[in-house]
Amino acid sequence: DTPQFEASQSDICCIEDDRTGLSLETLVRGFADNLFYVQGKYPGNATLNDYYMALAYTVRDRLLQRWLNTIQSHLREDVRVVCYMSAEYLLGPHLANNLLNLGLEEQIRRAVEATGLSLDDLIAQEEEPGLGNGGLGRLAACYMDSLSTLEIPAVGYGIRYEFGIFDQAIRNGWQVEITDKWLQLGNPWEIARPEEAVEVKLGGYTEVYHNSQGAYRVHWHPGRTIKGVPYDTPIPGYRVNTANTLRLWKAEAPQDFDFQAFNTGDYYGAVKQKILSENITKVLYPNDEQIEGKELRLAQQYFFVSCSLQDMIRMHLNAGGSLETFHQKYTAQLNDTHPAVAVAELMRLLVDVHHFQWDKAWDITRKTFAYTNHTLLPEALEKWPLELFGRLLPRHLEIVYEINNRFLDRVRVKYLGDEGHLAHLSLIDEQGERYVRMAHLACVGSYAINGVAALHTELLKQDVLHDFNELYPGKIQNKTNGVTPRRWLALCNPRLTDLLRETIGEDWLVHLDQLRKLEFFVDDAGFRERWRGVKQANKQALSAYVREHLNIDIDPNSLFDVQIKRIHEYKRQHLNALHIVSLYAQIKLDPNADIVPRTFVFAGKAAPGYFMAKRIIKLITSIADIVNNDPDVGERLRVVFVPDYNVTNSQRLYPAANLSEQISTAGKEASGTGNMKFALSGALTIGTLDGANVEIREEVGAENFFLFGLTAPEVKQLKQQGYRPRDYYKSNPLLKETIDLIASGYFSHGDRELFVPLLDSLLKYDPFLVLADFQAYVDAQKRVSAAYCDTENWTRMSILNSARMGKFSSDRAIREYARDIWKVQPLPIELEGSVEFFE
Ligand code: CGF
Ligand code: PLP
Secondary structure, eight states: OOOOOOOOOOOOOOOOSTTTOOSHHHHHHHHHHIIIIISOOOGGGOOHHHHHHHHHHHHHHHHHHHHHHHHHHHHHHTOOEEEEEOSOEEOOOSHHHHHHHHTOHHHHHHHHHHTTOOHHHHHHHOOOOEESOSHHHHHHHHHHHHHHHTTOOEEEEEEOOSBOSOEEEEETTEEEEEOOOTTTTOOTTOEEOGGGOEEEEESOEEEEEEOTTOOEEEEEEOSEEEEEEEEEEEEEOTTSSOEEEEEEEEEEOOTTTTHHHHHTTOHHHHHHHHHHHHHTTTBOOOOSSOOOOOHHHHHHHHHHHHHHHHHHHHHHHHTTOOGGGHHHHEEEEEESSTTTTHHHHHHHIIIIISOOOHHHHHHHHHHHEEEEOOOOOGGGSOEEEHHHHHHHOHHHHHHHHHHHHHHHHHHHHHTTTOHHHHHHHOSEEOSSSOEEEHHHHHHHTOSEEEESSHHHHHHIIIIITHHHHHHSTTOEEEOOOOBOHIIIIIITOHHHHHHHHHHHOSGGGTOGGGGGGGGGGTTOHHHHHHHHHHHHHHHHHHHHHHHHHHOOOOOTTSEEEEEESOOOGGGTHHHHHHHHHHHHHHHHHOTTOOOOOEEEEEEOOOOTTOHHHHHHHHHHHHHHHHHHTOTTTTTSEEEEEOSSOSHHHHHHHGGGOSEEEEOOOTTTOSOOSHHHHHHHTTOEEEEOSOTTHHHHHHHHOGGGSEEOSOOHHHHHHHHHHOOOHHHHHHHOHHHHHHHHHHHTTTTTTTOSSTTHHHHHHHHHTOTTOHHHHHHHHHHHHHHHHHHHHSHHHHHHHHHHHHHTOGGGBHHHHHHHIIIIIIOOOOOOOOOOSOOOOOO
């Protein structure tokens, strides 16, 4: 039967007692108590951070009953639980989001103001937990929000990195990385549960033995043991009583780590062991879509997956369940292959620790996991050298071999004598150095596989997972990504939210399709005026921010053309840069050139080791330096690189955009989620037929989307024919002029070497077809400029973009996962009366 996903929408009510009540008096009292008793400060010596902490605890106090009730109810009702396993969660700040979801903003604002402080200042004080690189981690955060809002029993499992994604500064036009010390002033949202710590083993060797019944068993003698300590953060749903748990694991040395070493007087040896243990969760690897084959990274992956599976097994057994029914009680979603070693770990736990027969264990394992693929880029498909894998996880390598042998036996039967198929499907890559292919392990060890946008899923079936699709027809399905309307509309765009509330109510917060009602207003000139007013105010706010922080004057009336995302060649920030240079060249040739004024906004981090991406940043900042200071340009062009792209900063960028740049090479961007956030706030998209752009265009209408560029099949064909980028350069005078201007040292104080690596790569290889798409992009940009001049029509298109974004809610995505993959039901949570502690 189909699950009911109507949120129960209970009026948010905290239990009115003197601890967690909502009256002005109780709130102020709670705030003051937390400042005094938790932070240990008087108002006289409190810092802004002390006040933020005290307020966060005051909000958390009002969330705890929901959270504990949720956990209790899930246990009592013995419900099926989704475990989302993700190495990344890019949560963004909690305070404002929790106020929104709990419906407490007004009361808390009044209480804070009653003390003479400003709520906005305290909200701004929060250091965001940047435990992710970009889209994939942010998706996990949106999904946690939707799981709670839809009242689906869920736990998010991940890693509590001590240092999250680095903070980015721009110095002399280059990216500089700064350690993200997000925990340094304390994290009021988490609760450590050391009593639920588990042990994880690494290294060592295995030994075969026969048990008392003569059965063959394997014993793993690990080289070292690490303790995993869970830190829990409640994730409240929007205006429901459900608050699911995000459980992040921290690595520590086990209690007896130093026992022997200390006894033998090896003090430094003991300390070294402790540090080695803690290193595992020290830092997030800052690469998006690029594997870094470091042993520590595999250790991180294995560590959190082993902790999580042991945790699930413990809970299941404690609740009186038998492991035979483990897969009925839990389903685990593998967010990309980062947690894919879970397949081997569950087998180990079932076979070696709980003494299951292999076949039975395999049946349970395959029914437990489902796998989401997020990329087609070959450099992002994880594989581990056998030697490294075996050194760290000797038992798991044996298990992978055994899984592979049994799997290939089945494949052999199907493809009689066809060694090619065997080699393609094998979990071990045998061409040259041998590797474990993590995507293959995830495909074989799961009951469902999904892509993240329709085009991506099709390409997976045709290409990267072609043989698996043939072997398991129907197993690969599509689940187009979505974003939470709570953070990405209500929270980040309060002006638009007010207008929506007045016009169509607020049902869209949980039923994003309701935005369709806006279509009734597109022909209402008064409404369009107000719509423009909102966008203008958002642009003014961004202009003020840019003025204050970057000392650049931008014109809020200009077209705000925004590209914000990780810096990557496939995302083609350099294509955007070439367009800017082409406009600038036009002005230099004809100072009176009629150019629609534009402000180009960029933001994004480059992986620290990604040479080309860092040069792209330097190119953009160098262009900005020249263009912004050239009197010939006047007000017509501005280029701004906003440093330190993260959730906090993104929240002021999406709402201010007129134009959203989604210009990846077709077939390379699996989905994109930034594209959805822009359109939700009324930006129009200039984009290729890539990832979710395809579906966005379908929804908003081709006439409300600026399409350009080669399609995925055309890209493939051009590459097969032998792509010669230099031919485009030679035959297109505008392109030649643009590239020559950069090469001449014009943007680099005469330094002709600075951009050689970038330009050489474009002219010689151009792996992402920048030059092939250049003219089509320039032409589409001309259409954009013309359209922007027709203010009324642009506003119509903007309204229609927002109005038709219903599909891209993460609630829709999670409903689909729940219905088609997980088969889970929501459980509304009752709030029982006031907690009686000591009777
Ligand atoms: O996942 C991505 C992003 N880089 O994190 N992938 N990975 N790996 C894709 O490239 C995006 O297209 C996608 O939107 C995101 C979430 O699925
Ligand atoms: N990083 C942050 C902070 C985001 O908000 C988003 C948006 O989803 C992303 C990365 C991913 O952006 P895109 O989908 O454009 O790659």
